[in-house]
Amino acid sequence: MDPFVALADPVRRDLVVRLAGGPARVVDLAAEHPISRPAISRHLRLLAEAGLVTADDLGRERHYRLERAGLQPVADLLVALRETPVPPIADADFDGLDLEVRRTGRDRRSSASSHPSPSAAQEDTA
Amino acid sequence: MDPFVALADPVRRDLVVRLAGGPARVVDLAAEHPISRPAISRHLRLLAEAGLVTADDLGRERHYRLERAGLQPVADLLVALRETPVPPIADADFDGLDLEVRRTGRDRRSSASSHPSPSAAQEDTA
DNA sequence: CCTATTGGTAACTGATCAGTTACCTATCTG
DNA sequence: CAGATAGGTAACTGATCAGTTACCAATAGG
Numbered sequence: 513m514d515p516f517v518a519l520a521d522p523v524r525r526d527l528v529v530r531l532a533g534g535p536a537r538v539v540d541l542a543a544e545h546p547i548s549r550p551a552i553s554r555h556l557r558l559l560a561e562a563g564l565v566t567a568d569d570l571g572r573e574r575h576y577r578l579e580r581a582g583l584q585p586v587a588d589l590l591v592a593l594r595e596t597p598v599p600p601i602a603d604a605d606f607d608g609l610d611l612e613v614r615r616t617g618r619d620r621r622s623s624a625s626s627h628p629s630p631s632a633a634q635e636d637t638a
Numbered sequence: 639m640d641p642f643v644a645l646a647d648p649v650r651r652d653l654v655v656r657l658a659g660g661p662a663r664v665v666d667l668a669a670e671h672p673i674s675r676p677a678i679s680r681h682l683r684l685l686a687e688a689g690l691v692t693a694d695d696l697g698r699e700r701h702y703r704l705e706r707a708g709l710q711p712v713a714d715l716l717v718a719l720r721e722t723p724v725p726p727i728a729d730a731d732f733d734g735l736d737l738e739v740r741r742t743g744r745d746r747r748s749s750a751s752s753h754p755s756p757s758a759a760q761e762d763t764a
Numbered sequence: 765c766c767t768a769t770t771g772g773t774a775a776c777t778g779a780t781c782a783g784t785t786a787c788c789t790a791t792c793t794g
Numbered sequence: 795c796a797g798a799t800a801g802g803t804a805a806c807t808g809a810t811c812a813g814t815t816a817c818c819a820a821t822a823g824g
Contacts, residue, residue: 520646532719551783572791572800587716593658677813698770698821
């Protein structure tokens with residue numbers, strides 16, 4: 513399953529964030545959410561299919577933990593959107609933030625510090 | 639609308655990637671996708687609601703362009719998942735990749751270079 | 765002024781999603 | 795061994811999504 517689709521649901525995002533703090537069982541996670549245990553179980557299955565979590569069976573208990581490698585496609589998209597050609601005119605991307613990814617063993621593009629981040633030319637409010 | 643939900647659809651992701659390469663009109667984008675023009679129009683509206691694109695009206699033409707600032711919540715989630723406590727045991731996150739975000743004007747946590755990235759302890763295949 | 769182009773939305777349809785209850789299996793504890 | 799705990803899935807229901815065709819409005823060009 514697509515990690516983007518997996519992260520589209522607020523419950524699944526909560527689960528992923530919670531598991532970033534350490535492994536947990538279905539019953540633990542169900543206690544922290546207003547939905548039923550089978551619903552949590554189904555969300556965890558989708559997260560596992562997306563490669564975002566891993567399950568370790570310990571007797572009758574199944575401990576779920578975050579699989580950070582599963583976030584790679586999401587990080588890749590941010591990189592792709594960040595590095596694509598930007599017009600020399602003022603561009604409002606990541607005001608106050610400069611996302612930088614260093615790829616081990618790969619040549620890097622010009623460093624973030626050489627890339628200006630002018631203030632927003634235009635803000636969209638939908 | 640939630641930027642995560644906006645990016646969950648493959649068509650919308652394609653549109654966002656395409657717009658990263660420069661602005662475009664609905665008719666341009668519709669020519670590059672197998673779905674109908676009204677479907678493209680609806681996707682662009684959702685992307686705008688999510689803050690991921692901006693529309694500039696030029697006569698009868700509406701030029702859509704990427705709004706990188708709208709990606710902030712996605713970048714924030716990656717940061718949150720990356721920075722949360724990781725057990726000292728080997729952790730497989732971002733093998734070969736080290737995501738680092740420098741927040742202007744904010745104290746930084748210990749730099750990425752001080753954070754080890756050991757090889758994967760366990761790989762999940764769902 | 766008429767035609768062409770651009771583009772948004774209504775209404776419809778089929779597909780998918782998310783939560784529930786019920787049920788079942790596996791493992792642990794007294 | 796019986797009861798308790800943990801957890802997955804089937805079946806169901808209501809809600810939402812994504813693509814279509816049809817229609818309309820605004821702007822540009824001949």
